[in-house]
Structures are given as C-alpha cells and as structure tokens.
Amino acid sequence: MNDAGLFAADVGGQIVFLNVARNRYLAVAREILAPFLVQENERGRFTPAEIDRAATALRQVGWPTAHVKSAPLPLTSHIQATRSLELSPLKPTRLADPRAALSLLRAARRLKRRQLAEIVGSRLAHRSKIACLTSPARVIERSLAFAAWRPLASDKDRCLCDSLALSMYLGRDGKDVDWVFGVSAPFFLAHCWLQMGDLVLNDSIEHTRQYAPIMIV
Incomplete structure (x- = not known):
C-alpha cells in the first residue's frame, strides 16, 4: 500500500487495484502495465511511449508513478494457506x-x-x-x-x-x-x-x- 491507500494484485492477465478510501476496485490489463511490473522486456528497456502509456493507466486509478523511467509496482503477496x-x-x-x-x-x-x-x-x-x-x-x-x-x-x-x-x-x-x-x-x-x-x-x-x-x- 502507498500513502494514497491503494493496493494492487496480479490476477491472471489483469492487475486489480483497490482504492480503500473509495471502496472501489478497478482492473487494468497486465500488458498495459508491463513497464511498471518489470524493468526490462525481451528487447531491453521499455520505450518512453510504453512507459508513458503505463503511467497514464496508473494515474487513472490514482497510483503515484515514477517520473521518467519504469519502476517495479509493489504487488500484495501473502503466505498461502495450507x-x-x-x-x-x-x-x-x-x-x-x-x-x-x-x-x-x-x-x-x-x-x-x-x-x-x-x-x-x-x-x-x-x-x-x-x-x-x-x-x-x-x-x-x-x-x-x-x-x-x-x-x-x-x-x-x-x-x-x-x-x-x-x-x-x-x-x-x-x-x-x-x-x-x-x-x-x-x-x-x-x-x-x-x-x-x-x-x-x-x-x-x-x-x-x-x-x-x-x-x-
């Protein structure tokens, strides 16, 4: 979670966000947010256009983003129940x-x-x-x-x-x-x-x- 009260989880092909203040969930396609999930792809660094697309998607859900380069997006994890x-x-x-x-x-x-x-x-x-x-x-x-x-x-x-x-x-x-x-x-x-x-x-x-x-x- 960040100071804005936002959480994120990787669910299949989607990244699901939870805005606690608004009690709202929103899903974004994983491929759109790829630059903020990993630092590099098979071609090397993500292009500025790809990073900007990811940053725009994150801003739409209220998530603070890096200014000029991709940064790993913190995703929630937990001990699996047995x-x-x-x-x-x-x-x-x-x-x-x-x-x-x-x-x-x-x-x-x-x-x-x-x-x-x-x-x-x-x-x-x-x-x-x-x-x-x-x-x-x-x-x-x-x-x-x-x-x-x-x-x-x-x-x-x-x-x-x-x-x-x-x-x-x-x-x-x-x-x-x-x-x-x-x-x-x-x-x-x-x-x-x-x-x-x-x-x-x-x-x-x-x-x-x-x-x-x-x-x-």
Whole structure:
C-alpha cells in the first residue's frame, strides 16, 4: 500500500487495484502495465511511449508513478494457506461464548455506519498497540467457539461481517491474525477471511485459494 491507500494484485492477465478510501476496485490489463511490473522486456528497456502509456493507466486509478523511467509496482503477496479450521478435529472446550454473537451485531452495525477505510485504519492502529504475542492455541479455541454463532452473520457482505466480527471477538489475541482481502479473475469477485500464518480461521482452503491477496490488514 502507498500513502494514497491503494493496493494492487496480479490476477491472471489483469492487475486489480483497490482504492480503500473509495471502496472501489478497478482492473487494468497486465500488458498495459508491463513497464511498471518489470524493468526490462525481451528487447531491453521499455520505450518512453510504453512507459508513458503505463503511467497514464496508473494515474487513472490514482497510483503515484515514477517520473521518467519504469519502476517495479509493489504487488500484495501473502503466505498461502495450507490448513483450515473447517477441517480441524478440535472442538471448543467450553460452551460457545455469547460474546461472539455480540461481536456479530457490533460488526454489522459498524459496517453500516463506517467506511471501509475507517474500519481498516482502526484495525491497523489496534494491532500496532498490542504488545503481547498471540497464543495460537487460544486463537484456535476462540475461533472454534465463534463458529457456533457464524449463521447469525449479516447476509449482506457476509464475509466482511464475519471477518470483522471474529477480529473484534479475538481482541488482543488477534495480534498475529491477518485480515486478508482477495480478488479473482476473469470474472471479478472480491472476498475476505482471517488467517494466522498458514491457517485459515473462518473459511476453507479451497475457497480462499480462488482469490489473490490484494490487502492485508
């Protein structure tokens, strides 16, 4: 991400941009942006005309560009998930915590009242203030307890509501838990989930692998 709150991901033959402030996605053909993805092509350096074409495309999505020569475009990457709690044989050691239901209600209300950029900024600030390290066992236990209440998640933007609610429920235990936003192509879709290392907490591996990470919160 840069200071403008922009993210980018390489999805097949497209570079997809996310403007958090506007909560908007936009895809640009990869070949157009080639000069800003690599320094050289098979002929050597890209021509000034090619670089200008790429810079124009980037300006249209609000991305700051280099002045006179190509520069690699920072693309979002993340640890690929290899495990999921959906396949875990573990079960909660106590009754499902009703505070999880409260987190779902709070998350739905927050999504109605606040912009995505504000929610993202708040979470980043919260994570930066947590000094203690995450206990993986506790994160797993709490995520499993939360799962019992998942059917209450709002139908609108369900993955957003579910992930935000679980993040709020984990609280300080979520220090090392990433909120991953992903996009897919060629038929554009957006999705999000929570992940701790290579472990998906609230989705399946098969589903999350259909999306390329574009923003990690």
